[in-house]
Amino acid sequence: xxxxxxxxxxxxxxxxxxxxxxxxxxxxxxxxxxxxxxxxxxxxxxxxxxxxxxxxxxxxxxxxxxxxxxxxxxxxxxxxxxxxxxxxxxxxxxxxxxxxxxxxxxxxxxxxx
Amino acid sequence: xxxxxxxxxxxxxxxxxxxxxxxxxxxxxxxxxxxxxxxxxxxxxxxxxxxxxxxxxxxxxxxxxxxxxxxxxxxxxxxxxxxxxxxxxxxxxxxxxxxxxxxxxxxxxxx
Numbered sequence: 001x002x003x004x005x006x007x008x009x010x011x012x013x014x015x016x017x018x019x020x021x022x023x024x025x026x027x028x029x030x031x032x033x034x035x036x037x038x039x040x041x042x043x044x045x046x047x048x049x050x051x052x053x054x055x056x057x058x059x060x061x062x063x064x065x066x067x068x069x070x071x072x073x074x075x076x077x078x079x080x081x082x083x084x085x086x087x088x089x090x091x092x093x094x095x096x097x098x099x100x101x102x103x104x105x106x107x108x109x110x111x112x113x
Numbered sequence: 114x115x116x117x118x119x120x121x122x123x124x125x126x127x128x129x130x131x132x133x134x135x136x137x138x139x140x141x142x143x144x145x146x147x148x149x150x151x152x153x154x155x156x157x158x159x160x161x162x163x164x165x166x167x168x169x170x171x172x173x174x175x176x177x178x179x180x181x182x183x184x185x186x187x188x189x190x191x192x193x194x195x196x197x198x199x200x201x202x203x204x205x206x207x208x209x210x211x212x213x214x215x216x217x218x219x220x221x222x223x224x
Contacts, residue, residue, distance in 0.1 A: 043215030
């Protein structure tokens, strides 16, 4: 059972467009939602994260929108650049003190110049 | 910047073989993790640990053992490797701000 779901599986946008990556979860105990970015041949790296007490987190061109009632969140990448082409993972953890993270299957983003 | 080093980078073994994947982190993080990455499944947690001698069961532990010998070192053991364990394996450590730092991965092929 996939506790964290991501859509779409892959996404192609033109340079300058806004890419929207979606994530949903089932466990109401999840309260921390990081997004990781992974380039081919490398390990994932933390991009941006949000806690459930907030409904929006912004860092430059990257913004997370969070809807606790619907258990959904999305990552918006504005002014997309070819260098943003990567796989993006949504993850979740619960404030149980065990630092256990569950990842979605990822969205592969391609930005065309 | 946190450093997590995995070895080997690539490993090929046969069905029934014995494999040990190694991971070292140099930032004194308490938590360390082993994940496997497969297309369509993302990253799935195998085992994790919050300190030397401690081991916690992850979500897909069958066929895997792990051991945390020191604060720095975390090992993943496949004692009877099977083709279903062909995957890309990542080790990670976590700081107090809940940031995961990943290694570059180990590509394992079980023939």
